[in-house]
Amino acid sequence: MVALVSVPAALALPVLVVLSGPEALVQAFALPGYAKAAGIAVISAGLGTVLALVLAGALLSGVAGRSDRWLRLSMPPLLATPHAAMAVGLAFLIAPSGWLIRLLSPWATGLDRPPLFSMVQDPWGLSLAVGLAIKELPFFVLLALSATRRDSLQPAFRAAISLGYDRHTAFAKIIAPHLLKALNLPIVIAFIYGISAVDMASVLGPTTPPPLSVLALNQVSDPSAEGWRLGLALSLHLAVLTFAALLILGGLVATMRAVAGRWASNGNRRSLVGTALAAASLVGRGTLVFAVLALLSLLLWAFAQRWRFPAPWPQSWTGLDWVWARGLMSVESLNTLWLALASALIGLLLALAFVLAERQARTVTTRGAMAWSGLAVLPLLIPQMTLIPALLLIDLNGLRLPPWMLALWGHVMFTAAYGYLTLRGPIMALDPHYRQVALALGRPRWQALLLVELPILLRPIMASLAIGLSVSVAAYLSTLTLGQGRIETFTIEAVSAASGGSRRTAAQFALAQAFWALLFFFSALSVPDLLYRRRRGLAAHVA
Amino acid sequence: MSLDLINLSAHIGAEPLFSGVSQSIDPGHILAVMGPSGSGKTTLLNIIGGFAASPVRWTGEVQLAGRRLNSLPPQRRRLGLVFQTPLLFPHLSVGQNLGFGMPSGQSAVLRQATIEQALSTAGLTGFADRDPESLSGGQRARISLLRTLLSQPDALLLDEPFSALDEATKADMRAFTAAQIRNTALPTILVTHDPRDAEAMDARRFHLPPS
Numbered sequence: 001m002v003a004l005v006s007v008p009a010a011l012a013l014p015v016l017v018v019l020s021g022p023e024a025l026v027q028a029f030a031l032p033g034y035a036k037a038a039g040i041a042v043i044s045a046g047l048g049t050v051l052a053l054v055l056a057g058a059l060l061s062g063v064a065g066r067s068d069r070w071l072r073l074s075m076p077p078l079l080a081t082p083h084a085a086m087a088v089g090l091a092f093l094i095a096p097s098g099w100l101i102r103l104l105s106p107w108a109t110g111l112d113r114p115p116l117f118s119m120v121q122d123p124w125g126l127s128l129a130v131g132l133a134i135k136e137l138p139f140f141v142l143l144a145l146s147a148t149r150r151d152s153l154q155p156a157f158r159a160a161i162s163l164g165y166d167r168h169t170a171f172a173k174i175i176a177p178h179l180l181k182a183l184n185l186p187i188v189i190a191f192i193y194g195i196s197a198v199d200m201a202s203v204l205g206p207t208t209p210p211p212l213s214v215l216a217l218n219q220v221s222d223p224s225a226e227g228w229r230l231g232l233a234l235s236l237h238l239a240v241l242t243f244a245a246l247l248i249l250g251g252l253v254a255t256m257r258a259v260a261g262r263w264a265s266n267g268n269r270r271s272l273v274g275t276a277l278a279a280a281s282l283v284g285r286g287t288l289v290f291a292v293l294a295l296l297s298l299l300l301w302a303f304a305q306r307w308r309f310p311a312p313w314p315q316s317w318t319g320l321d322w323v324w325a326r327g328l329m330s331v332e333s334l335n336t337l338w339l340a341l342a343s344a345l346i347g348l349l350l351a352l353a354f355v356l357a358e359r360q361a362r363t364v365t366t367r368g369a370m371a372w373s374g375l376a377v378l379p380l381l382i383p384q385m386t387l388i389p390a391l392l393l394i395d396l397n398g399l400r401l402p403p404w405m406l407a408l409w410g411h412v413m414f415t416a417a418y419g420y421l422t423l424r425g426p427i428m429a430l431d432p433h434y435r436q437v438a439l440a441l442g443r444p445r446w447q448a449l450l451l452v453e454l455p456i457l458l459r460p461i462m463a464s465l466a467i468g469l470s471v472s473v474a475a476y477l478s479t480l481t482l483g484q485g486r487i488e489t490f491t492i493e494a495v496s497a498a499s500g501g502s503r504r505t506a507a508q509f510a511l512a513q514a515f516w517a518l519l520f521f522f523s524a525l526s527v528p529d530l531l532y533r534r535r536r537g538l539a540a541h542v543a
Numbered sequence: 544m545s546l547d548l549i550n551l552s553a554h555i556g557a558e559p560l561f562s563g564v565s566q567s568i569d570p571g572h573i574l575a576v577m578g579p580s581g582s583g584k585t586t587l588l589n590i591i592g593g594f595a596a597s598p599v600r601w602t603g604e605v606q607l608a609g610r611r612l613n614s615l616p617p618q619r620r621r622l623g624l625v626f627q628t629p630l631l632f633p634h635l636s637v638g639q640n641l642g643f644g645m646p647s648g649q650s651a652v653l654r655q656a657t658i659e660q661a662l663s664t665a666g667l668t669g670f671a672d673r674d675p676e677s678l679s680g681g682q683r684a685r686i687s688l689l690r691t692l693l694s695q696p697d698a699l700l701l702d703e704p705f706s707a708l709d710e711a712t713k714a715d716m717r718a719f720t721a722a723q724i725r726n727t728a729l730p731t732i733l734v735t736h737d738p739r740d741a742e743a744m745d746a747r748r749f750h751l752p753p754s
């Protein structure tokens with residue numbers, strides 16, 4: 001079972017090398033726009049990750065030592081909103097005829113028709129970087145919040161304040177270096193995700209040329225054997241580019257850490273970095289408002305019948321019939337729902353198996369434990385645009401699974417990996433005495449696990465299921481490529497409508513996608529609240 | 544039905560921890576294992592309970608009522624363990640926690656009666672449906688001990704069971720525990736660093752490392 005997750009990831013690179021061939025690998029360099037496509041990929045993903053990291057740090061710096069309640073509560077919905085829905089909403093917010101310009105026109109801009117310049121699909125992928133940053137922000141903030149609490153950094157922060165440091169400088173000198181270390185793996189994962197987030201790139205990214213991942217996707221869809229092989233070569237290039245970029249990123253972080261140590265002990269109570277963080281914390285809050293506006297504009301466009309420029313609101317509204325026909329009782333709905341439920345449940349079981357195997361292995365050697373950990377997250381360490389075509393090739397050259405099964409497999413690789421990341425901390429932190437007590441009371445191992453440990457861990461287990469559900473609802477590339485165009489989900493339709501220019505259709509599908517993702521996410525999270533109403537020992541603040 | 548430790552020696556990696564520990568504990572009697580932290584008190588309990596894992600290596604023999612325990616898994620040793628923290632399962636009610644310890648096979652009515660009976664010995668009648676989190680530290684400690692006793696063990700292993708309690712509760716719990724041990728006639732090992740525990744419970748003292 002566990003091999004389902006790791007084997008495709010382990011085989012991805014060799015399979016692509018063999019099947020694309022040395023000729024295509026060289027020819028790929030000569031494709032028109034190749035160099036710029038590679039540049040855009042690195043810039044948008046790199047900038048998106050750095051931006052998200054700085055803003056996350058700034059937001060945390062703003063709440064350090066104070067109540068972080070609003071931050072803790074506002075991040076999960078943002079995390080659960082699918083990339084595609086966010087991209088479509090963002091595009092409709094900042095497009096030349098988007099909501100933002102409408103709100104400002106004509107009184108502030110003087111415009112009575114859409115401007116000619118465009119903020120979306122800018123040639124270097126900056127709007128794509130902003131989109132990626134908005135989606136990576138909650139990922140970083142939530143992980144950093146739990147790291148701050150787990151490693152009890154608050155007393156150290158208070159000590160720095162009482163030594164006379166201003167809050168942002170104290171954060172930069174005391175908490176930030178620790179967080180940077182704790183976020184090592186998430187930073188790598190976010191960057192790798194960003195560099196092949198084709199759904200977001202198709203909506204927000206430039207087109208001539210597009211980022212390397214989209215170029216590869218277009219080429220893989222080429223019907224000629226030669227073109228297709230070139231596409232495979234491109235996805236291999238993407239992997240190499242990603243690893244090279246990560247090496248540079250790692251070098252930068254190492255240098256920064258070396259400098260930061262000296263800087264932290266120079267005795268300055270105030271600093272430019274502190275001032276910059278204070279400013280960035282305002283930008284961070286602004287970004288959150290921006291994200292909410294993007295989702296609201298999705299809502300407006302989904303229900304707008306007639307909306308003349310530059311009116312701030314639509315003149316007439318659609319009926320509610322599309323909600324039923326498109327959002328609830330459609331093929332897209334059915335496909336999205338079964339894929340999400342099946343892949344999240346299977347993924348949860350696999351994630352549990354990985355963590356429990358790791359815990360077992362840790363009692364013997366740390367190396368064995370690390371091997372399990374590496375296998376579990378392997379699918380997140382290879383760009384999707386490399387991994388997914390490789391899995392398709394493995395299938396075409398032997399397995400020949402039906403498209404629905406292959407698509408489900410693709411989803412499971414990611415739900416299992418993210419599920420593992422969510423479950424690992426809480427399971428490893430569980431007091432081993434609970435298990436020992438159950439065993440000493442004469443219960444067999446499986447009962448100690450099933451009747452004691454897993455129920456105590458219900459909250460993180462359901463959180464992991466919630467993440468799995470939203471990962472599957474958001475999945476684009478795995479559904480499109482592995483489903484071989486035969487599985488239509490909200491994501492697929494929203495992205496294709498958005499790039500086809502059908503604004504209302506795109507908004508309606510994106511809204512349906514976001515609705516289901518959020519509904520699933522919060523239903524899963526509410527299960528422990530219902531079951532453990534009368535169990536204060538398992539209240540939300542404990543887990 | 545005595546608990547016998549025969550020539551137990553333990554190493555952590557290459558470091559010797561203790562060696563040649565031989566003790567016999569009769570039914571209803573208490574052996575208080577004392578010693579500074581790091582002297583191997585908890586390791587000794589883990590060896591007896593079957594929880595000793597790498598890097599601990601050990602030799603010797605553990606016998607309970609003449610039965611050799613060495614190769615039995617923890618759940619088949621019939622040893623009752625009580626830790627410093629009560630470790631009540633937070634997802635179960637007080638009554639369900641007690642029920643978890645009881646052997647299966649009895650009727651629901653009988654189980655309920657046994658639970659009520661146990662609660663009344665602890666002065667906690669009517670607490671079956673309570674959330675463990677709503678109990679005081681002393682009450683939790685009692686439930687934890689009762690849960691262990693209801694599993695009908697053949698011996699008791701107590702690992703610093705009173706050290707997390709305040710002074711008044713401590714005295715109370717020592718008396719309660721000693722009475723339960725007398726009533727059930729279980730051979731008991733009490734690991735503690737507090738000489739007053741051994742004194743109050745009339746235990747035979749044994750110091751690690753053996754001098």
